[in-house]
Structures are given as C-alpha cells and as structure tokens.
Amino acid sequence: MQSALAPGGPHAESVASLSWAMFIGAGLIFFLVMSLTAIASLTDADRARWLSGRAVIIGGGIIFPIVTLSALLVYGLLLSRNLVMAGTPALRIEVVGEQFWWRVHYVDSSGAPHLVTANEIRIPIGMPIEFILKSNDVIHSFWVPSLAGKLDMIPGRVNSYRFAAERPGVYRGQCAEYCGAQHALMAFYLIAMDKTEFDAWYARQSEPAPDPTTTFQARGKALFLENGCGACHTIRGTPAEGKIGPDLSHIGDRVSLAAGTFPNNAGTLAGWISSAQHLKPGNLMPSFGNLQGEELRAIAAYLGGLK
Amino acid sequence: MVRSHTNGQADGGIARSWRHAATPLIMLLGLAACDQVGVPAQQRVIGADPEAGRAAIAAVACGICHVIPGIRGANGIVGPSLAGFGQRQLIGGVAPNQPSVLAQWVKDAPSIAPNTGMPELPLTEAQARDVAAYLFTLR
Numbered sequence: 218m219q220s221a222l223a224p225g226g227p228h229a230e231s232v233a234s235l236s237w238a239m240f241i242g243a244g245l246i247f248f249l250v251m252s253l254t255a256i257a258s259l260t261d262a263d264r265a266r267w268l269s270g271r272a273v274i275i276g277g278g279i280i281f282p283i284v285t286l287s288a289l290l291v292y293g294l295l296l297s298r299n300l301v302m303a304g305t306p307a308l309r310i311e312v313v314g315e316q317f318w319w320r321v322h323y324v325d326s327s328g329a330p331h332l333v334t335a336n337e338i339r340i341p342i343g344m345p346i347e348f349i350l351k352s353n354d355v356i357h358s359f360w361v362p363s364l365a366g367k368l369d370m371i372p373g374r375v376n377s378y379r380f381a382a383e384r385p386g387v388y389r390g391q392c393a394e395y396c397g398a399q400h401a402l403m404a405f406y407l408i409a410m411d412k413t414e415f416d417a418w419y420a421r422q423s424e425p426a427p428d429p430t431t432t433f434q435a436r437g438k439a440l441f442l443e444n445g446c447g448a449c450h451t452i453r454g455t456p457a458e459g460k461i462g463p464d465l466s467h468i469g470d471r472v473s474l475a476a477g478t479f480p481n482n483a484g485t486l487a488g489w490i491s492s493a494q495h496l497k498p499g500n501l502m503p504s505f506g507n508l509q510g511e512e513l514r515a516i517a518a519y520l521g522g523l524k
Numbered sequence: 525m526v527r528s529h530t531n532g533q534a535d536g537g538i539a540r541s542w543r544h545a546a547t548p549l550i551m552l553l554g555l556a557a558c559d560q561v562g563v564p565a566q567q568r569v570i571g572a573d574p575e576a577g578r579a580a581i582a583a584v585a586c587g588i589c590h591v592i593p594g595i596r597g598a599n600g601i602v603g604p605s606l607a608g609f610g611q612r613q614l615i616g617g618v619a620p621n622q623p624s625v626l627a628q629w630v631k632d633a634p635s636i637a638p639n640t641g642m643p644e645l646p647l648t649e650a651q652a653r654d655v656a657a658y659l660f661t662l663r
Contacts, residue, residue, distance in 0.1 A: 479585050483643035488588035491602045491641070496588065510641025514634065517643050 219389040221362040225409070228365040228380040231296040238292065242285070253277075302379040307344035314350070314357030314370040314392070317399035317500055318463055318476040323419070324349070332423055333451070335463030337471045338390075339408045341415040342382050350376045358394035361407050367393040382409035389477065398499040404477025418470075425454030426466040426523050437519025440512050444505065452523065462502060469523040475500075486517035560657060567610060569623045569657040572650075577658030580651045589642070593662055603642060609662040616640055626656040 222237075224230040257265050267273065311330070313320040321338055322330040328349075340346050350359050352370040360367035365380040382388070392403035410418070429435040438455070441447070447457025453466040471481055475497055479485040491513055493502040508516070559575065560568045578594060581587070587598025591605035612621050618637045619625045628635065631652040633642040647655065 479588055480583065482584060482646050484645050485585050485588050487641060487643050488585075488600060488602050491589070492600065495601050508641075509639070511634075511639050513641045514643045 219362050219391065221366075223363050225363040225384050225386055225388055226365070226380055226382045228300055229363055230383075231299050232366060235293060235296050239289070242289075246285075302345040302381070304345065306347035306379055308340060309347045309349060310338060310340070311349040311351065312338070312359055312370070314352040314354070314359070314396070316354050316397050317392070317403040317497070319403075319405050320353070320463070332419065333464045334422060334467065336405045336473065336476045337408065338405065339410060339415060339418055340382060341412040342385055342409045344412075345379045345381050347377055347379045350378075355396050356394050357392050357396045357403070359390065360393040361388050361390040363388045364407065369394060382407075385409050385411060387472065391477075399497050402476065402478045402497050404473075406472050406477055408472070421524075422467050422470070426452045428454075429519055429522060431518070431522075433515055434519045434522050436512075437515035437517070440508070440516050441519060444508070444516075446516075449501070465520060465523065467523055469521045481521075483514070483517045483521050486520050487513045490516060559661065562663060563610060563657075563660045567621075567623060567660040569627065569653050569660065572653040572657035574654065574658040574661050576651070577654035577656070580647060580655050581658060584645055584647065586645075586655075594658075606659060606662060610660045611663060616642070623653075623656055623660070626659065627652045630655045630659075 221229060222233050224233045253268065257268050309324045309326065309328075311322040311324050311328070313322070319336050319338075321334045321336070323332040323334075324330050348359065348368075350368055350370045351374075352372045354372065356372070357370040358367045359370055364382055365378070368376050368378055370376065386409055388407045388409065390405045390407050392400055394400075396403065429438050441452075442456060447455070447459050449459040449462040451458050451460065451464045451466065453464075457465075469481075473479060474481050474485050474489055475493070478497065479489065489496060489502075490505050491508065492504045492506075493500060494504040505513075560572075581592060581595055581598075586592060587595050587600055589600040589602035590598060591600060591607060592598035593607050609621075615621050615626055615629050616633065616637050619629065625636070627649070630645065631647045631649070632644045633640045634644060
C-alpha cells in the first residue's frame, strides 16, 4: 500500500490531516461560491440585489479570506512543528540513490557504516529514525508516502530528515524524481517491525553470509564466483567484494528483487539473472544467457538460501 | 390503500418475470465463473479454479520468464511463450501435457526434467492445480 492518505506514522498523519482539512474546506467554499453564482445569475436582479451590498462584498471578499487563510496558516505551522523530531534518533540510516536502486547503510553517529544492504529498509516502530540521503549519479528523490513527505537526493549534497512508523507493516517507497530510463522501476520496501524483532533481524544481517547447506547450493556458490558476479556484488565472507551493485549477503531475506520490481523467489532470481537487460533495460546488470538451465537454478538456490 | 396494493402486485409480477428470464443467464455466468468451459474433458482439472491460478501466476511472477496471455507485464524471454499452451503437446519438450503432470511441473519442474532452468516454485498443491487449470484455458 502506497498512499499519503493511508498514514502509518505521525509525520504522514500530519500531512494527511492537513490534506483532508484543505480538501473539505475547499470543497465547502467551492459549493458556497457556486451557489452564490447561481443565485446571482438565475434569479431576477431585484431579488439578488443583496449580493452586491457593501457588507457582503467586504465580509465575503476581504474578511472571510483573511480569516480563513490566516487560520490555515496557523494550523499548517503548528502541524509542521510536529514534523521536526527533536532529540537523538534511535537509528541513522544512510540511503544512497543509484541508477536504478538504493544503497542502504546503517551508520553510527560518526557516519561509519555498520551494516550494508540494498533496496529494503527495516526499522523499529515508534522511534524517530534519521534518514541521511545522498546520490552517486543523478538527482533521485526518497519517498515513502505512507510515512513521510519526499526529500531529494542530490549529488554532492547531503539531505536528512527524521520520521517514525507507528504501526508495523510493509510500506512501499518510490523514487520521486525522474532519474533515467528505469526510474519507474526504482522502488523499495520499508518494513517497520517491533523492536525485539528488529534487533534479531539486525543481528542476523550483521553476520557474514551463511554457508550453502546443500551440494546444489554449494555448486551455485562456485558458479556465482566463476561467472564473475563478485566483480559487482559483495557477499560477505566470500571472495565476492564488488561495490558496483547491491550487497547480496542476505538477499534471500528480502521481499523483492531489482529494487522493488519483482517478488523474491527461486523463479524470479533465475529469471532476473538470465534476462536482467530485458526486464529492466539500461540497468548495469548484464543478462547471463551463457548459463545452462541447471546452473541457473543452482545460483538461484544459493542466493535464495542467503537468509 | 387499494391503489398501493395493486401497484405492489404489478411490481411483484414484473420482478418475477425478470427472474424467469435471468435464470438461464445466471446459470451461464455461474459456468463461466469456474470457466474451464472451452477446455476439453481430458484437460479439465477437477476442483481447480483458473481465476485463482491466474492470481497465483501473478503473485509468483511467472511472467519474469514467460509470455503469458492474460497476465499483466508477463513478457519474459527466458522460457517459452505460454500462448496457446492448452494446445501444446509436450511440457518443456519432455512430458505429456496432462493435468497431473502439469500441476507437478509448475510446482517442481526439476523433478520431471533435471536439466531444466525452471526452478521449484513456492506454490501449494492446490495452487499448482489452479495454475494448471489456467494454463489449459490458453488456447
């Protein structure tokens, strides 16, 4: 679910209540103006004369807009004060926009990364999280409509804001600034979970990638390394240390593939490896059409097992 | 009082005649809902729902590898197009295209063809039968 009108946290709730106040208010005023217009044009001049009276002109034309707009301004300012979350954030997450995916670093207060992942962000509920937004190439924009407004990721600049999720859930996020051919397929999932669940996830993710548990997966690991996948991808604890593409150390644990584009299962993993350029033309991953069917399945089985 | 009574009777009569006319139509719609209508008897999957199969195909994203008529965005080039699949004689070029074989194939293709590129997929037995039922409707 991805809608600014289905808020999942205090930040988005403020935005949603302001939106509703404006929709309903504007609707009522529109109805009032249209009714007055109908009276003025459809009834005979004598009966509509009161509409051109001094009191109506001054009251409806000057006083009413001033009062309404001032009230709206005060309401808006009060709401935007709620949007600024003071104090130390529970967590700092650096998100770097790439064509066409998201590099995700969980960092400490000095900015040093503690955990590297991609295309999926998990946070504990009920605590302010700081998002530090950067870009490695062109301008992107970070947007999780159900949790907060959008904020641009600009090359050479660091933008940051804080927000929280009130309820556990899977929130879809999307690049909100046209960034190239596959902008439309640049999404991610933000998963809000209970603190204890989050801590368990974080501890698991901080470990190196698990070893293959079956001979078929072990064959997949060997093929992954032989085919040069490690030139672009990192799998922690293996010789694969590439930094160009997403970190795959725990890819089997993610809900989506190719930046929120496909569900994550053995079939989509194999299909993506085999035809990445057909599925998302212009992304940096080549299609590996050189693999035998069984080899493709072995690699998918290995990656799917990286929980 | 009398007037409203006669009106009531007239309305009831019209409603009844409508219901009579609609009965065969509703029956037809009912058949269309379980929709294995154009499928020959030997390809009907008993108790399976092609519509549920279509939803499962979309959820698992079979379209990442296959062209599948009726599934949005299913334009894959890794495996064969499934257009006209109900007419296909062999599954994956190796096994006869029959309900029980197809239901096994969509869930666990390597158990039938060990060198296939099509992996085991996260489908339940029932979902696999629904998927097979949908594929047989592609004629």
